[in-house]
Amino acid sequence: MATSNLVVEVTSADIPSSSNTSPANYFAEVCFNGQNARTAIKQDVAVWNERFCFDMRQRDKGPCGDLILEAAVYSYDQISDSKSLLGKVLLSDEYFHRHGANVDPVQYPLLNSTGHENGKVRLKLFLIDAADRILLESEGNNGLNDIYDYLFKSKDGYVEDDNVDQHGPVSLEPDDAAPTEINPNFEPGRLVERMQLLFVRVIKARKLPDMDANGSLDPYVEVQFGAFNRGVTKCLKRSKNPEWKETFAFSFQFQHGQTPNPGVDVIVNDKDVVKDDFVGKVHFDLKDIPTRSPDDDAPLEPTWYPLLDQCGTKLEQASLLLTIWIGSQADEAYRDVWVSLYSSKVYEKPNLWWLRVTIVEVQGVTVRHDDGAAADGRNAQRDTELRCRARLGKQIQRTRAVTKQTTTSGSYEWRYEWKQDLLLVAAEPFFEGVLELEAVIDSSKTVIGQLILPLSAIGTSGDMPVPDRWFDLTRPAAAVQLEDSVDIANSRMRICLNVILDGRYHIVHDSRGYLDDTRPADRALWRAPIGRVHLGILRATGLPLRKNRSAMNPYCVAKYGDKWVRTRTVLDDGGAEHVFNEQHTWSVYDIATVLTVGVFDHCPDAPHREIGKVRIHLSSLERGRIYAHSYRLIILERDGVKRTGELQLAVKLSCGIALLRTYARPVLPRMHYTHPLSATENEELRSGAANVMALRFGRAEPPLRSEVVACMCSAAASGYHHWSLRKSKANFHRLVQLASPFVSLFHGVESVRSWRDPAATLLALAIFFVALWFHDLVPTMLFLCVVFKGVWNYRFRPTLPPYVDYRVSYLDVVHPDELDEEFDTFKSSREANLLRMRYDRLRMISGRVQTVVGDIASQGEKIRSLLSWRDPRATAIFQLFLLTAAVVVYLAPKKLLVGLAGLYIMRPPRYREKNTPSTIASFISRLPSNRDNLM
Incomplete structure (x- = not known):
């Protein structure tokens, strides 16, 4: 998710003595994105230490298109109730720190109205997500932030090994992974751009000359167009009048910075054991080839062309029947084009x-x-x-x-x-x-x-x-x-x-949370499809060079449901773009599935290396809308995160009303719930399924290599259950985001009951008594409030498909040693000093987790001991309290009790004990727990 809030912490200001007035009262004012905030007025000293949070979703940009923060320091005169500007500073968004709150305040010069420097102001600027605002509202009272610091921050006694190479954290921009919207020129009714293709349909030849000693020949036809566009028909044995009826299609893509080949050569050769013999050829200039539109024009009729020898002389009676034209993918002949090693391929996933x-x-x-x-076996072997x-x-x-x-x-x-x-x-x-x-x-x-x-x-x-x-x-x-x-x-x-x-189970071959199919193996149990998903693979841009400085030969692999597809391999043409321009369609049986597209480098003599991978959750797509975006390709390796280019995709989900019924059905087949498999069995079956598919796809032509299948199934990645400090921090961050609305509600109630704003507190009391009087409407109002919140959030609904967020994944500040530990083999292959340091770090974190778990268990045991009579006096007091409460609740009206409880909770601070625990907390803290039984 993208950052949506700017946090500004105004620490202090250094005001020259010449600017001071007597008495000196200072305050700071911050303006950003059409929002204003003001610090408290401090007397004699310009120290505030106040924090403000500004919303960035509704952007009010400056004249240069950037977001501008204005921080000004004023002196305040209490007698005249007036303020005078001491200085201000303007900061663009390049000064906003994107790596969390762990940054130091920075001094910025204050400029007065004449443009001269008049002191300095210390500010701390960083970006956060909307759900993280609660972590920064009150650090002193925020338990979640304290728990995070306690678990993952190093203590003073823990020092990393000096013998281990320790670098700074990997720093990346969090918004760089967000896909960008593109506007391609699609063909009508398709998700690919119109691309010119050269079609050559070789039908037959007649009266070919004798080439072998037996008075015959073994002819085949080779079509050449450019340096890499080459097609070959099948070879026919001993035939002077062969018939091929094969079609070839070549794209108009040529080497970067060079002009295309001006002609097309159609060559007839004689297959031989040592070297093939040249029979004849036909040459066409591009300017003489007709252009045909499948929507308007009729199919071209084939024509007999005489064969020429190598000197350009016409052969006697030998001729070739073929058709040549320039068209597009919409041409009906495109379905019958010749398939080569580098062309696209559809693989049916084995059931x-x-x-x-x-x-x-x-x-x-x-x-x-x-x-x-003896027969009793007393002298028998073991x-x-x-x-x-x-x-x-x-x-x-x-x-x-x-x-x-x-x-x-x-x-x-x-x-x-x-x-x-x-x-x-x-x-x-x-x-x-x-x-x-x-x-x-x-x-x-x-x-x-x-x-x-x-x-x-x-x-x-x-x-x-x-x-x-x-x-x-x-x-x-x-x-x-x-x-x-x-x-x-x-x-x-x-x-x-x-x-x-x-066949009543679904064999999962994907990693957890990325299922591309949920149907059982038995086809008799399949339901009707609920829709179709259309994928257009357009192009890859910005791909890096290989280690030997040569360009890549990329191809894409897309998997979903019962079909895997592989695009054609775009050979090195020296250009910045690698155009695929292919469209594929799958039937959709469940909306809670994921379409995966991977980009790989075709290496003839080495394993095919992963360039990047894009996952698209169908549940996040709107029905009928075309999502055309350029996705950032990133890969996570031992030495950090690497950007490897961009992949342009177009996705469209077409479905009917049957889509809504899937939300009421279980995700997996019924047997997964009536007779569930253990986690170990699921992992073994997942690994076996990936191996079986790799063997089956490896037997196809062209084969899909095993490392590609393992990457698409995430079988080659580090184990899901392996320890990773980065993932632990990311999961804790997800837990904080989940709990942040409840913590925010708690702080809101605390703010109201503290009477900081008497008007707000009195309004809350009025609402409380109205709800108490009309208590039958409370559930209805709660439901309506949730509906109103959903309608309000519709303005801020995500418009981009889900993508990998650096900050949520903790990739923006990850330490290189944490990544090295995450990618370490099992068993470890690192040196002893590094393993000792990691073991000490793991012991430290585990000890803190152990302490937190023990504290939570102790609190629960103390509450449970209220009825156990381990502390007879506490249990007796609790029993007497329950007996009294039962009598009061039975005799007194319920509305009266709830009203008195509300008044007691909302009582002014002067009637509370300050800086001391409540009576209930003091009572519970004295109760016994099982910690006394532990050694």
């Missing part, structure tokens, strides 16, 4: 099912006894532990290790029992997957039995329970060779399983 394998027991494992031991292992592709799950449960009389056979569930992720179609089960000796990791079960033989979920099934375990060759060295022999081992493919 993921939950494979639940319940290992019940294994029977038939025979025990060996040494030297003919019990051997056994575990089962399930494998599906690259997913492996293991049971716990168990010893024998029972011994069958007279057979010395062991029985192992687990009754443990193993969870795996299976993808449709099921005929491609095979489930492998193995019985493994835990000590030697030797497989003594295995089972191969095709997924197509496993039943799917239903309302009826699936019975257990017995399967025979085959004996691998390794178990035969190891039979004499261990005390286990294989007779006829069997395993009891309960295997089922459950």
